[in-house]
Each structure stands twice: as C-alpha cells, then as structure tokens.
Amino acid sequence: MPFGCLTLGEKKDYNSPSEVTDKYDLGQIVKSEEFCEIFRAKDRNTLKMYTCKKFHKKDGRKVRKAAKNEIMILKMIKHHNILQLVDTFETKKEYFLFLELATGREVFDWILDQGYYSERDTSNVMRQVLEAVAYLHSLKIVHRNLKLENLVYFNRLKHSKIVISDFQLAKLENGLIRDPCGTPEYLAPEVVGRQRYGRPVDCWAIGVIMYILLSGNPPFYDDGDEDDSDSRDKNLFLKILSGDYEFDSPYWDDISDSAKNLVASLMEVDQDQRLTAQEAIAHEWISGNAASDKNIKDGVCAQIEKNFAKAKWKKAVRVTTLMKRLRASEQGDSAAAGLAPGASADPNTPGVTPAAPAGGGGLLAAAIKAGLSEKASDTQTATMSALSLPSAARQEEQQQSRCNGDIPQVLPPRKGD
Known part of the structure; x- marks a missing residue:
C-alpha cells in the first residue's frame, strides 16, 4: 500500500453510555475497590443479575491499564471455578466489565x-x-x-x-x-x-x-x-x-x-x-x-x-482513602503538569508521591544474602537496617504502580536492571 494511503490516528469507536444503560439496569455501588467501583446490574431483557465493575479513565493511566488487562485475560478464560466475563463496554470516560454474580460468602x-x-x-x-x-x-x-x-x-x-x-x-x-x-x-x-x-x-x-x-x-x-x-x-x-x-x-x-x-x-x-x-x-x-x-x-x-x-476493617478504610486520592489525582496531575521532571512537590498534596531516593541496590543484595545465610540476631538487625520497605498501607496503594512496569517501591532496584 502506498504511504499516502495510510490513515494515521484513526478515530476509535466507543460505546455510548446509553448502550450500557439500555441493556443493563445499574444499581447502587456495592463497594469500592482499589481501582474500580462494584455494582449489581440487571439485564433488562432476561432480568438476570450480574456484577458490574466500572473503571474511571480519569483516575489515571494505571487504572486504564488495569481495566484493559483484566478484559484481555478474562476473554481467554473459561473455567467453572473462575468468575466468568459476560460483557464489556468502553465509553469515552469509563470501562464497564459485566461478570457472573457470586452470591455466596467469602x-x-x-x-x-x-x-x-x-x-x-x-x-x-x-x-x-x-x-x-x-x-x-x-x-x-x-x-x-x-x-x-x-x-x-x-x-x-x-x-x-x-x-x-x-x-x-x-x-x-x-x-x-x-x-x-x-x-x-x-x-x-x-x-x-x-x-x-x-x-x-x-x-x-x-x-x-x-x-x-x-x-x-x-x-x-x-x-x-x-x-x-x-x-x-x-x-x-x-x-x-x-x-x-x-x-x-x-x-x-x-x-x-x-x-x-x-x-x-x-x-x-x-x-x-x-x-x-x-x-x-x-x-x-x-x-x-x-x-x-x-x-x-x-x-x-x-x-x-x-x-x-x-x-478487614483496616482494608476497608484504606480502600475508601485510596479512591478519594485517585479521584483527586486528576487535579494533582494538572497542577504538576508544569513541573520539570524530578521537580519537588508538596508531599501533603493529594495524588502526589515524593520521589524515592536513588541507589541502594548493593545494600539489598548484601541484605538478602545475609538474611538467607545467617540466623544470628545481630545479622538480622543489620539486614533490616539495609532494607528500605514501605508500610503496609503504602504497599496496598502502590500495588498497581508496581504492576505496570514502574520502579517498584517494595525493594530498591538492583544494579543492571
């Protein structure tokens, strides 16, 4: 095909919000998870109930990537012990995933x-x-x-x-x-x-x-x-x-x-x-x-x-806090858009995470080796001082960023990575 015939930036076909609501009756939010909201939904034709997961695109690249990844994986799967994907929609502002409704208990x-x-x-x-x-x-x-x-x-x-x-x-x-x-x-x-x-x-x-x-x-x-x-x-x-x-x-x-x-x-x-x-x-x-x-x-x-x-109670509090931060990140991202890469920002501003210090890979290697080979309490003390690990609450909030190719905060990067 001649180069002049290539079409660059083709317009993406999105579902309209009415296509979602014409097919499904969305109820109230059942719960908020780390990066999505969970609804009960009823098929208007069959009256069958489903679970709906709604991801807001404005909540950031990591949320969008998580939604697309879940859709891709679930479309590959069909097993009676895995909650099945039933339907998907993508509008300009949201991703909707409709899954089987599990009515049993944890x-x-x-x-x-x-x-x-x-x-x-x-x-x-x-x-x-x-x-x-x-x-x-x-x-x-x-x-x-x-x-x-x-x-x-x-x-x-x-x-x-x-x-x-x-x-x-x-x-x-x-x-x-x-x-x-x-x-x-x-x-x-x-x-x-x-x-x-x-x-x-x-x-x-x-x-x-x-x-x-x-x-x-x-x-x-x-x-x-x-x-x-x-x-x-x-x-x-x-x-x-x-x-x-x-x-x-x-x-x-x-x-x-x-x-x-x-x-x-x-x-x-x-x-x-x-x-x-x-x-x-x-x-x-x-x-x-x-x-x-x-x-x-x-x-x-x-x-x-x-x-x-x-x-379980602490997790519910963390999830609620995280959803608020995600919603505030749109404003935070806009406010930080004028900053040069690596510029400092107020760590108390919602949606802004202070940059982690560089280095530490050599300490990590020594720490792991010592932790695995020695049992003495003084060795463990030295190992713990070498490791730089986030708190449990921050780990849960950083989980998605670690899963999208960003530099993980659990452990410092190794040399050569």
Whole structure:
C-alpha cells in the first residue's frame, strides 16, 4: 500500500453510555475497590443479575491499564471455578466489565457459619482452587494476587463451588516476570527478592492460603509494635525470604502430617523445587483420603477472629482513602503538569508521591544474602537496617504502580536492571 494511503490516528469507536444503560439496569455501588467501583446490574431483557465493575479513565493511566488487562485475560478464560466475563463496554470516560454474580460468602465467613469444620472441608476448597490455577497455568497465565479475599462461594447452596475473582493484576508469562506485584502477606520469596519469577508464585500463595485455613493464623507475622509498620514489614519480608514459619502448637497439634507436608511443599523457598498446581492436585491430601475429618472449627475460628477481623476493617478504610486520592489525582496531575521532571512537590498534596531516593541496590543484595545465610540476631538487625520497605498501607496503594512496569517501591532496584 502506498504511504499516502495510510490513515494515521484513526478515530476509535466507543460505546455510548446509553448502550450500557439500555441493556443493563445499574444499581447502587456495592463497594469500592482499589481501582474500580462494584455494582449489581440487571439485564433488562432476561432480568438476570450480574456484577458490574466500572473503571474511571480519569483516575489515571494505571487504572486504564488495569481495566484493559483484566478484559484481555478474562476473554481467554473459561473455567467453572473462575468468575466468568459476560460483557464489556468502553465509553469515552469509563470501562464497564459485566461478570457472573457470586452470591455466596467469602471463605472466612463460610467457616465462621459452620457448625462443623474439618481438614476435609479445607481440602475440598483447595482442590477447586488448585484446579482453577492449574488451568490458568496451562494457558501461561499468572494470577499474581491470589488471596483469601479473592475466593468466594458462587451461591449459598450447601455444595456451592468456589470461584476465583479479580484478575486486574494477572499477567501472561511471556518470559519470566520481574515487577513485584501482589498483597505483601502472600508474596513469594522470589518476588520479595526481586528475582525473575513466573507461575510458582501462585503456588506459594496457595500454600499461604492453606496454612491460614488450617490454623486461622498467617504463616509470617511480627509481634512488634503495631504502630511501627515499617519495622513490622521489614521483619515480614525477612521471614518470607528465608521461609521462616512453623507449625506452632497448639494450633497445628490436630492437623495431619499429610496436610503439613503439602503446605511445606507449596511454600518451598526455592521456586524450582516448589510443587506445581497440577502436582498438588495429585497429592494424597487433595486426591486421596489423607485429610482428617476431625472438627477443628473452634480453634480455627478463634484465631481467624483474632487475626483477621481488624485487618478487614483496616482494608476497608484504606480502600475508601485510596479512591478519594485517585479521584483527586486528576487535579494533582494538572497542577504538576508544569513541573520539570524530578521537580519537588508538596508531599501533603493529594495524588502526589515524593520521589524515592536513588541507589541502594548493593545494600539489598548484601541484605538478602545475609538474611538467607545467617540466623544470628545481630545479622538480622543489620539486614533490616539495609532494607528500605514501605508500610503496609503504602504497599496496598502502590500495588498497581508496581504492576505496570514502574520502579517498584517494595525493594530498591538492583544494579543492571
């Protein structure tokens, strides 16, 4: 084709807002997540109910990229344990994703409502999660943010299936991935250590989920000052790097050796030695009769309420704050447009993040090496002082930027990156 026949900057075809509202009746906002709003929606013709996720383009490039990424990934997926994409619209101002509506409860809430809860119940949950993840991995898709909040029962029937949701951070494994991504408590050692990683990170997260469901406790925690979040996060990442967790008494006294073996195989620090999702499905605790029928509800529920009730409340507050900041970022971006690259800005201005200091890669390498090879307390103290990690609240707010190729704030960049 002659050059003169090329059409540059072709106009994009957008849906009109009326196309969305003519087909669906959008209800009130159910909740606000990090980068989108969740609605209940009813198909005006079939009267069937769906979940609608609305992403506002004005909230920034990262939000737009998250919406397009989730649409791309979900269009590739069809599995009975994954919440299915039904419809999409793109207007000039928004992205709309319509998905199946899961009316059941989160796994935590389901456990608390049971009169009897055993390893066998956990095994049934984990089997479904593993089957879904094995399917994703067969397509070379890495979820990258598997956690208990993303596992829900599809409906409230007694034998409802489990479904996995939230694919905003999922990624195709075209070569190994570098950018850190996910919820801090579920991060695999290779993500924390800024190594290249792939599908094994999902298997590590499944091991963390299984650990929590069997004991009610997180595998990695710090008993330090609750107000000193920086110190607690440093300790958390150090423990993850070295796989420093235990099957503590009395919480694990009634748990079978087979269950402990599977957890340990999924939470293997060396990603090359870690069990794959397909291998975990074949484990006797999942496919055989090794899971105990003993009632462990009282112990698990007591620890869940102790460890996670406050965390869910804190997350709700952080999400509300984050949405306000995202909405304010339009004004912040406009105000900062006249600044030269690297110019300073008021750190108290909404939507403005102070620049991180450069350097630190050499300290990181020494810190990780020391943390993995030494057990002495003075070595750990030196390691923690070398690491520069954000607080848990800032990590959650920075999560999306780390997943879009920006310089991650979890750990300093390594030399040569």
